[in-house]
Each structure stands twice: as C-alpha cells, then as structure tokens.
Amino acid sequence: MAPDLSIVIPAYNEAQRLPATLARLQTFLAGRAERAEVIVVANGSTDDTAAIAAATARQTPLRISVRANPTNRGKGHCVAEGVGMAAGRRILMTDADLSTPPEELDRLAAWLDRGYAVAIGSRALRAQGVRVVRSPRRAAAGWVFRRLASSLVLPGILDSQCGFKLFDAGAARDIFACLTVGRFAFDVEVLVIARALGYRVAEVPVSWREDARSKVRLVRDSYAMARDLLWIRRQLRAGSYAVSPDGSGRP
Helix, strand or coil, X not given: CCCCEEEEXXXXXXXXXXXXXXXXHHHHHHCCCCCEEEEEEEEXXXXXXXXXXXXXXXXXXXXXXXXEECCCCCHXXXXXXXXXXXXXXXXXXXXXXXXXXXXXXXXXXXXXXXXXXXXXXXXXXXXXXXXXXXXXXXXXXXXXXXXXXXXXXXXXXXXXXXXXXXXXXXXXXXXXHCCCCCCCCHHHHHHHHHHHCXXXXXXXXXCEECCCCCCCCHHHHHHHHHHHHHHHHHHHHCCCCXXXXXXXXXX
8 A cells, every 4th residue: 555655865874873763763653643655765875874774674664665876966866766766645855864853744744734735844933842953153054045045046935955845746756857956955946946836835943953963064065055056046047947847837
C-alpha cells in the first residue's frame, strides 16, 4: 500500500549522524497513524553514509530506501532524486541533522490541509512554542541573504533556506522537474518555480537548532548563492518557469 508521507533526506558524509536520525524518525512515525517511507539520497559521500543507511533499513521496521550517488551533484539534485523516488501523497524534505525536529511536521501539514501546495519552515517567524537557536554570525548571514533573495526574486518570503519543507506530491514533481540550481540556493529556485507554476506557498514558524557540524561555509557558500540568485532572476525574467514540464501550465 502506498505511503501517505515520504521523507526525503539528502545526506553528504552523514555516517555518524544517520543512525540517530533514523532512530528518531522511527520513534516519531511509530506514534502516528499515517503510513510513511524514508528516502536517503547519499550525495557522493566519501564515508559510509549509504552503507549505514542500508544497514539501518535492514534492521528496522521503518520503510527506508537508499540511493547512492557516486559524485556530489549538490543538495538540490539529491532532493530532486528523492522526490522522483517518493510514493507518498505528501513529501517532506528534511536535513540529516534534524535541526528542525520532526514533531514540527503538523505545523506544515495544517497548511496543506487548507489547500496550499507547499509549506515551508521558517526561522524568521515567531509563534508560541517555537524556539530558534542559531549563532549571531549565521543569523547575520541569513539576514543578508534573505534581503538579497527578496529584492531579486522572492518578495514576501522571510526564510527560504530552512531545510524543512512539505509538498503535495504532484506539486513537488512539477517543481523539481524544473530545477536547474543544484546547490544551496536551490531552495530559492524551488519557491520561485512554485509561484511561477501557480502553487500557493505558506511560510510557517518552526523550531530550529543550529548544529555545530553544519556543512554550510558562510563566506564561500554565500558568494555561490548570490551568483545563483542572479541566474534564477535571469531564468524568471525569461519566463523559463512559467509552464509545467508537460506543457499544460498551472492554474
């Protein structure tokens, strides 16, 4: 029977963190009514990420699929591959470190229940019960990038980069089929595409805790992300995102 929820985890050199992450997801999902699957896409890892995920899959009742890419093509491509493998009617993208706890899923799901196609976790919005813990340096870099993304391509979105996003499966397939940016700015392109295709996007406050082992390198990655924003703006102005992959367009 097809799952209700697919959880896509892009993973680069996550052999140490994955066992705890998958165990936590198993515990979380065991207390819920929906059927779920987990898809781990190993992104050209040089450690045993894929082998660890596969071994865990054999030892747990949790439905886990593993894809091992021989080269690192970027987080965006990993998520797109996971979306292509997903069988659930809803698809959750989450980071391997679970910086946003899986219990925040219901905050996003409530918006899909209201008819939105995409709900994204936000560290910039505040709500009761939501706690965000991040270093001042990373918060400042995030503020600069947010202002740049908003002015160039994504007005009205306060936090495009939180790695906790929920999609209606049909919308996810349409959106990721148009993806051209493979690395960190892919989150921006995903939301730009969603809007261009006519999908409604909700930004939802979620709890988030910075992991000291984060693979984001602020100076180098910020430069690359700014370059990608300019590319996305050119694509948007050219109308490259205006039609769905089958040519039918979206309402």
